[in-house]
Amino acid sequence: MKNLSEVLARSAQTEGWLSRHAAVLMHFFLSHPPEGERNILEIGVFKGKSAILLAHEAAQRDESLILLDIEIAPPIAAIAQLHPKIEAIEADSFKLPSLAQVQRAAPFRFIHIDGAHGYSHVLDDIKNCAKLLSWRGVICLDDFFQPAWPDVTAAAFDFLAGRDHDLVLFLAGFNKGFLCRSIALQSYCELIEGPLASSMEALGCKSSVKKRTQTNPFCFYGIVPER
Numbered sequence: 001m002k003n004l005s006e007v008l009a010r011s012a013q014t015e016g017w018l019s020r021h022a023a024v025l026m027h028f029f030l031s032h033p034p035e036g037e038r039n040i041l042e043i044g045v046f047k048g049k050s051a052i053l054l055a056h057e058a059a060q061r062d063e064s065l066i067l068l069d070i071e072i073a074p075p076i077a078a079i080a081q082l083h084p085k086i087e088a089i090e091a092d093s094f095k096l097p098s099l100a101q102v103q104r105a106a107p108f109r110f111i112h113i114d115g116a117h118g119y120s121h122v123l124d125d126i127k128n129c130a131k132l133l134s135w136r137g138v139i140c141l142d143d144f145f146q147p148a149w150p151d152v153t154a155a156a157f158d159f160l161a162g163r164d165h166d167l168v169l170f171l172a173g174f175n176k177g178f179l180c181r182s183i184a185l186q187s188y189c190e191l192i193e194g195p196l197a198s199s200m201e202a203l204g205c206k207s208s209v210k211k212r213t214q215t216n217p218f219c220f221y222g223i224v225p226e227r
């Protein structure tokens with residue numbers, strides 16, 4: 001699958017949870033990798049709706065992709081055949097820090113957290129992924145600000161309120177929250193205020209970027225569909 005339209009079409013046909021807007025937004029950050037940083041991790045693969053996109057991006061730059069799920073379904077094994085550097089690992093995400101394949105590929109420049117959606121699981125996943133994130137990489141948290149999954153949002157804000165990390169939430173939209181290290185914040189602000197909206201529109205997902213108010217200490221930008 002060399003072509004992004006083909007990848008998005010295949011993702012759309014796959015059972016799972018990922019809107020076209022969310023896929024295109026993820027593609028935007030995946031296709032702007034921080035210089036010299038590599039490799040991608042996904043927690044929670046299900047039938048591979050988002051993993052298809054990640055596999056395409058990993059193959060483009062010959063990066064490693066780790067797909068971790070408590071239960072590896074047959075479609076995931078098929079996705080792992082798309083690029084020699086994809087590994088599908090059947091394990092509970094709490095084992096992440098002790099998995100040799102994960103440690104070998106770390107640090108990761110893009111991590112998609114989409115596993116268990118309960119409060120303590122999400123908090124643990126964010127904490128573990130914060131340690132596996134590259135210097136200027138991105139954590140993409142699924143179901144952030146999604147009313148059906150309040151635990152995800154609560155866990156993310158509780159993590160952010162802690163002082164034992166250097167992550168900030170720089171963008172929220174299309175069910176995703178995006179975090180980076182504070183040292184990388186400026187470069188993501190420039191991408192968001194620069195090419196983001198036109199890149200979304202070029203792929204049929206016209207969107208509007210909202211900037212935070214001065215009194216909001218947490219999230220820097222929001223993105224919503226524009227009709």
Ligand SMILES: C[S@@+](CC[C@H](N)C(=O)[O-])C[C@H]1O[C@@H](n2cnc3c(N)ncnc32)[C@H](O)[C@@H]1O
Nearest residue numbers: 016017044045046049050069070092093115116
């Ligand atoms: C919402 S689905 C993932 C959706 C997928 N990313 C997509 O694009 O359709 C959540 C997945 O997380 C997996 N999961 C649940 N608890 C987990 C855990 N503790 N560790 C690893 N994976 C887990 C489930 O097996 C399920 O496949």
